[in-house]
């Protein structure tokens with residue numbers, strides 16, 4: 001008879017583990033999340049060790065970038081149109 005203990009120990013979900021105190025929690029667990037300009041910094045709630053960083057609000061930043069790019073190209077197009085009308 002075999003007892004596959006490794007199968008029972010296999011975690012069902014990915015967990016982040018603190019390298020300092022071995023605190024374990026899933027990415028959406030009890031980590032302290034500190035927001036920086038474009039990054040979410042995950043810190044251990046027990047010893048404040050930085051666990052990982054993830055890009056934050058990336059969709060919003062990309063949307064802002066798209067909008068400004070579109071506005072710039074529209075502006076360039078209208079400037080060209082005016083120049084073509086003014087030039088002989």
Ligand SMILES: [Zn+2]
Pocket residue numbers: 018019020021022023044045046047048049
């Ligand atoms: Zn820790």
